[in-house]
Amino acid sequence: MPRDTVVLVPAAGRGERLGPGAPKALRALRGDPLLLHAVRRIAAAESVAAIVVAAPPGAERAVRDLLASVVGAAELVVVTGGASREESVARALAAAPPDPQVVLVHDAARCLCPPELADEVAAAVRGGHDAVVPVLPVTDTVKQVDGGGAVVATPDRATLRAVQTPQGFRREVLVRAYAAVAAGETWTDDASLVARYGAAVHTIPGREEAMKVTRPFDLLVAEAVLDRA
Numbered sequence: 746m747p748r749d750t751v752v753l754v755p756a757a758g759r760g761e762r763l764g765p766g767a768p769k770a771l772r773a774l775r776g777d778p779l780l781l782h783a784v785r786r787i788a789a790a791e792s793v794a795a796i797v798v799a800a801p802p803g804a805e806r807a808v809r810d811l812l813a814s815v816v817g818a819a820e821l822v823v824v825t826g827g828a829s830r831e832e833s834v835a836r837a838l839a840a841a842p843p844d845p846q847v848v849l850v851h852d853a854a855r856c857l858c859p860p861e862l863a864d865e866v867a868a869a870v871r872g873g874h875d876a877v878v879p880v881l882p883v884t885d886t887v888k889q890v891d892g893g894g895a896v897v898a899t900p901d902r903a904t905l906r907a908v909q910t911p912q913g914f915r916r917e918v919l920v921r922a923y924a925a926v927a928a929g930e931t932w933t934d935d936a937s938l939v940a941r942y943g944a945a946v947h948t949i950p951g952r953e954e955a956m957k958v959t960r961p962f963d964l965l966v967a968e969a970v971l972d973r974a
């Protein structure tokens with residue numbers, strides 16, 4: 746498997762839904778920061794040549810020291826994160842080393858993602874897809890509601906998928922999409938951004954372990970996943 750992939754890791758969020766404390770990426774899960782868990786796994790993927798972390802402002806040095814021992818042969822770049830996830834990703838993209846032509850974007854908050862998933866996403870991009878996202882079937886019935894909370898539609902669950910990271914892109918596709926973004930725009934994932942600029946987004950099977958730690962309950966689940974391994 747060629748080492749042709751750079752992984753951008755937005756890690757500059759505050760973790761407000763997790764409750765008061767350090768920035769989420771630096772909160773501990775069984776003693777190690779979420780970011781350390783995430784990067785250790787990403788660095789173990791065979792495709793990965795470089796990792797660019799968007800760190801919480803002021804924590805750049807601490808993040809570099811934290812990760813130096815787990816990146817192995819991968820090149821590590823640390824940039825200062827931005828005020829929004831989009832800005833953090835844009836900054837990391839701008840600082841990515843020039844050679845890798847496959848770019849993955851991976852949330853630090855998906856700290857237990859297996860290395861194999863990163864390799865599978867990269868392989869699908871290498872295989873010719875402009876944009877690739879790992880997905881899982883949705884198990885809850887999902888309702889669309891109006892501003893007052895009344896149900897207006899029930900999309901057919903069989904056609905819905907929950908989207909994870911790492912999401913993968915041909916470098917040129919992601920660079921073009923980010924270059925076209927207007928200041929202050931927001932979107933919920935990178936694939937929806939590139940889709941807006943005309944790229945087709947391919948799905949591959951995700952992993953339950955690639956769950957995102959968002960609320961305190963998710964930390965309990967992550968602890969259980971870690972203890973099982």
Ligand code: CTP
Nearest residue numbers: 755756757758759760761762828829833853854
């Ligand atoms: N992120 C980032 N820069 C920001 C905001 C978010 O790099 N300004 C990152 C987070 O660190 C996280 C990923 O984007 O790894 C997904 O965001 P989310 O789960 O929403 O994390 P937070 O923004 O930290 O959490 P919250 O929204 O609860 O504050």
Ligand code: MG
Nearest residue numbers: 758759760830
């Ligand atoms: Mg957030």
